[in-house]
Amino acid sequence: MLELALNSGSGPIQISDIAREQKIPIRYLEQILLVLKRSGLVLSTRGKNGGYTLSRRSSDINVLQIIESVEGALELTNKKMKKFAVLFDAFNKIQNNIKKDLTNLSLEELAFRKRQQDLAINYNI
Numbered sequence: 864m865l866e867l868a869l870n871s872g873s874g875p876i877q878i879s880d881i882a883r884e885q886k887i888p889i890r891y892l893e894q895i896l897l898v899l900k901r902s903g904l905v906l907s908t909r910g911k912n913g914g915y916t917l918s919r920r921s922s923d924i925n926v927l928q929i930i931e932s933v934e935g936a937l938e939l940t941n942k943k944m945k946k947f948a949v950l951f952d953a954f955n956k957i958q959n960n961i962k963k964d965l966t967n968l969s970l971e972e973l974a975f976r977k978r979q980q981d982l983a984i985n986y987n988i
Contacts, residue, residue, distance in 0.1 A: 864905075864917070864924070864929050866880075867881070867905065867915060868917060868921040868924075868973065869977060871916075871917060871921055871974075875907075875912065876914045876915055877914040878893060878896065878915065880914075881896075881915070895933060898933055899929075902928075902932035904918055904932055905917060905918055921969065921970040924971075925967070926966075926968045926970065927965035930965065937962060937965075939957060939958040939961075940954045
């Protein structure tokens, strides 16, 4: 998703390019992209100039959506834990804070941070 955000506006990106840049095995990346496509976060285009693009602006996609699309619901608590009320309440509060932070963190913000990091690294060389 980060690679797609970094190259947004450049047209579809081929899976081999994403795999190379992010150092992810193509077979594994294919599975991830299929899940992201089913979740409505990416679009695929077939053909010679095909590849993957974000389904909407990176500012409209948050990190929680990405994580939950690939991994399922983010849950630190479950019904069995309710019998340990103090522990359940503490973990539930932590879970809610994590979800809030991940919801407030957009893919656009991650792409911005990555660009800033790359500029800082290049500057120091």
